[in-house]
Every structure is written in C-alpha cells, then in structure tokens.
Amino acid sequence: MSINIRRLASEALEEWEEGFVYAETLVDSASRHYKVSREDRNLLNALLLGCIRNKRLLDFWISQLRDGKIDMQVRCHLRVGLFQLYLMGLPDHAAVNETVNSARKGIRGLINALLRKAIRERDTLKSLADSQPIAIRLSHPDWLVDRWTQQYGEAATTQLLEWNQQPSLTTFRLNPLKPHGRSIVELSNKVKPLADHPDFFTTNGLPPREWIDEGLIYIQDPATTHSVELMQPRNGESILDACAAPGGKSTQIAALMQNAGSLLCTDSNAKRLPRLQRNLERLGINIATTEEWDWTCPPPEKWHQQFDAILLDVPCSNTGVMRKRVDARWRMTPENITEITHIQQAILKHALACLKPGGRLIYSTCSIEAEENTKLIHTFLEDHPELTLAEEQQIHPATHHTDGAYAALLTRQSR
Numbered sequence: 001m002s003i004n005i006r007r008l009a010s011e012a013l014e015e016w017e018e019g020f021v022y023a024e025t026l027v028d029s030a031s032r033h034y035k036v037s038r039e040d041r042n043l044l045n046a047l048l049l050g051c052i053r054n055k056r057l058l059d060f061w062i063s064q065l066r067d068g069k070i071d072m073q074v075r076c077h078l079r080v081g082l083f084q085l086y087l088m089g090l091p092d093h094a095a096v097n098e099t100v101n102s103a104r105k106g107i108r109g110l111i112n113a114l115l116r117k118a119i120r121e122r123d124t125l126k127s128l129a130d131s132q133p134i135a136i137r138l139s140h141p142d143w144l145v146d147r148w149t150q151q152y153g154e155a156a157t158t159q160l161l162e163w164n165q166q167p168s169l170t171t172f173r174l175n176p177l178k179p180h181g182r183s184i185v186e187l188s189n190k191v192k193p194l195a196d197h198p199d200f201f202t203t204n205g206l207p208p209r210e211w212i213d214e215g216l217i218y219i220q221d222p223a224t225t226h227s228v229e230l231m232q233p234r235n236g237e238s239i240l241d242a243c244a245a246p247g248g249k250s251t252q253i254a255a256l257m258q259n260a261g262s263l264l265c266t267d268s269n270a271k272r273l274p275r276l277q278r279n280l281e282r283l284g285i286n287i288a289t290t291e292e293w294d295w296t297c298p299p300p301e302k303w304h305q306q307f308d309a310i311l312l313d314v315p316c317s318n319t320g321v322m323r324k325r326v327d328a329r330w331r332m333t334p335e336n337i338t339e340i341t342h343i344q345q346a347i348l349k350h351a352l353a354c355l356k357p358g359g360r361l362i363y364s365t366c367s368i369e370a371e372e373n374t375k376l377i378h379t380f381l382e383d384h385p386e387l388t389l390a391e392e393q394q395i396h397p398a399t400h401h402t403d404g405a406y407a408a409l410l411t412r413q414s415r
C-alpha cells in the first residue's frame with residue numbers, strides 16, 4: 001500500500017507543534033518508519049520544512065479563509081494544502097485531492113471546502129499577503145524582526161528574512177583523509193561544486209548514502225570552516241574541541257592535523273557522544289578521544305594548561321542558520337538569548353584554564369547577534385589582559401550567501 005506523504009507531513013507538523021522534536025528528526029523518523037523512497041522523503045522534507053518556514057503566512061491565509069477557532073489537526077492539513085497551492089506551485093487538483101484524502105473522514109469536508117475556497121480567492125489572498133508587514137509576509141516572530149531591525153536596519157533585515165525563506169540546498173565537503181572520494185564525487189552528475197569554496201559541493205536532497213557511510217564526505221555548510229581555518233591546527237599538536245558533537249569541526253581539525261597529535265572532543269550532552277564517535281570513526285580519524293564534560297563547570301586539574309589550541313563552538317541562538325533550522329525562529333525567545341550568553345561566558349572562562357601559554361583559543365557561534373559574539377568577546381578581553389584578539393569574523397547569510405557564523409581567534413601570551 002502506498003503511503004500518503006501529505007498525511008505524514010500533517011501528522012509530523014502536528015507533532016512538531018507540541019514543541020519537543022526538531023523538524024529534521026520528524027522527517028527522519030517518519031521516513032524510516034514507513035520506509036519511504038528517496039523521492040518521497042524529499043517531498044516530505046519539502047512539505048514539513050516549508051510549512052514551518054511559512055507558518056505565519058499560512059496561518060494568516062487560514063484566518064482569511066475562516067473566522068473563528070480551528071483545531072490543530074485541521075490547521076495542519078490546511079497549512080500543508082495551502083503551502084502546495086500558493087507557495088509550492090503544485091497543480092490544484094493534486095494538492096487538494098491528496099491533502100483531503102490524507103485527513104480522517106470527519107474533517108475531510110471542511111478541509112475540502114476551505115482549500116477550494118483558497119483556489120477561488122487565490123489572487124485576492126496573495127495580494128493581501130503582499131501588503132502585510134514583513135514579519136507576516138516573510139513569517140518570522142515580531143520580536144526577532146524588531147531586534148534585527150534595530151541591529152541592522154530595515155533593508156538588511158528584509159534581505160535576511162528573504163534569505164531565511166528560501167529552502168536550502170544540502171552542502172557537503174570532501175574528507176581529505178579519504179582522498180579517493182574526490183573522483184567518485186566529481187564523476188556524479190547529481191552534485192555541483194560550490195563556487196568560492198574548494199572541496200564543497202551542493203546537491204538537491206541527500207547525497208548518496210554510501211558516500212556518507214564510507215566517510216568520503218561530511219554534510220556541512222562552508223561557513224563552519226572559518227573557525228577551523230582561524231585555528232590553523234598543526235600536525236602533532238594537542239587540541240581540545242570542547243563543544244564537539246556531532247563532530248563536523250572535530251573531523252576537519254583532525255584532517256588538518258593529518259591525523260597526527262591528539263584531539264580531545266568533549267560535549268555536555270552524553271546522548272550526542274555516540275554520533276560524534278561514529279562520525280570520527282567513519283571519517284577515519286584515529287587521534288581523537290571523546291569524553292562527556294560540561295564546561296560551565298571548572299575543568300579537572302588533568303586538563304589545566306594542556307592544549308595548544310582550543311575550539312569553543314558554543315551553543316547559541318542559531319540566528320545565523322534559521323534558513324536551515326526552521327524550528328529555531330519559533331522556539332527561541334529574547335530571554336533565551338540572554339540566558340545563553342551566560343552559558344557562553346562560563347564555557348569561555350573555564351576552557352581558558354586549559355590553554356597553554358602561547359596557545360590559541362577560537363570562539364565560534366552560528367549566531368548573528370552581537371551580544372553572543374563581538375560584544376561578549378570584547379567584554380571578556382577586558383578582564384583578560386593575557387589574551388589578544390588576533391582576528392574576528394562575522395559572516396552574514398544574506399551578504400555572504402552561506403550560513404551566518406562568527407569566529408574569534410584569541411591568543412594567550414607566552415609566559
């Protein structure tokens with residue numbers, strides 16, 4: 001029996017609304033559970049992520065189609081239907097029939113009536129949306145739009161919102177420790193090299209499973225490489241990657257060390273360590289050890305002044321990667337940003353104790369908030385005259401056309 005992907009998308013959206021599970025996890029678990037084909041997985045991904053990305057706009061249209069309360073199950077079917085009709089450009093009959101059939105019998109009549117009304121009123125509703133404030137038209141929470149408008153001005157904020165609304169292509173990098181992967185990847189007609197980023201490629205949907213399993217590639221955005229480039233890891237060094245899971249940057253660091261030296265990868269979340277371990281093994285890294293550690297606590301004596309270089313890829317608000325992490329804009333609050341800066345400061349303070357004199361400390365986030373980035377680093381430097389800010393980079397998605405990211409290189413005076 002074939003699976004109705006619209007039904008999976010509506011069910012996943014309803015589960016997502018409960019607020020505990022990431023959209024990508026829902027796509028993965030439904031695809032695995034129902035053993036869906038690659039094409040169907042891509043469709044489910046496009047529907048679920050598209051509905052979450054455009055949630056506010058879709059709900060605006062729903063409010064125009066029907067006065068009064070709509071229960072969450074009906075709303076989720078309507079979002080999936082409207083997304084196909086107004087934003088995905090699927091043929092009307094397919095979008096309506098499949099969406100109506102995906103619903104349970106008791107609510108099919110209502111969904112059918114509202115989606116047919118949406119077809120009749122398409123031009124009016126679309127132009128009504130065009131006259132709405134950007135927070136509705138480009139589906140972001142008001143507080144975030146206000147915050148960015150204050151930081152970056154209206155034009156840059158609109159650009160950023162527009163960037164966040166585009167579905168992202170998957171990007172991956174070659175693993176230099178398995179150099180034979182290059183010719184395999186370059187021979188494929190399903191991938192394209194990424195301009196300005198040697199060793200990075202894009203693909204629509206997921207790259208072939210065997211490339212991932214054999215450790216030929218790692219799915220990653222080019223913006224993530226700046227912090228590792230600032231570190232310039234060297235063969236034979238002793239390096240700490242303090243917030244390491246799932247291991248994207250650890251595997252890059254180990255490759256630049258040419259698998260010689262020692263790399264300690266820690267993370268406070270024990271549940272993320274097995275995946276980190278698998279990624280290190282898959283990519284052929286044999287200089288790394290993993291350990292659970294929460295860097296908001298003072299580190300054990302055995303690590304004091306032990307590392308030539310330390311990467312702190314700290315937990316952050318994710319405001320630079322909202323195009324990919326469609327959940328983030330709806331789940332983050334302004335209070336969360338302030339709370340997370342306290343964690344970032346604590347991690348920075350405790351990790352510094354583990355840096356050798358003359359060592360390099362790299363602080364990085366995938367945030368575009370000055371509060372988590374340059375302001376935090378400059379405040380930290382005021383209390384630490386032994387540190388020098390050698391370089392900092394803030395990458396903005398809409399101008400650099402990659403994920404947003406921040407990285408600062410701090411060097412510690414030799415004794």
Ligand SMILES: C[S@@+](CC[C@H](N)C(=O)[O-])C[C@H]1O[C@@H](n2cnc3c(N)ncnc32)[C@H](O)[C@@H]1O
Binds near residue numbers: 314
């Ligand atoms: C941005 S992710 C790291 C991504 C990773 N560097 C990579 O490239 O794949 C942040 C990580 O920090 C971990 N983390 C959060 N709070 C932490 C803490 N107090 N101490 C250590 N790790 C922490 C999270 O579990 C998460 O895995």
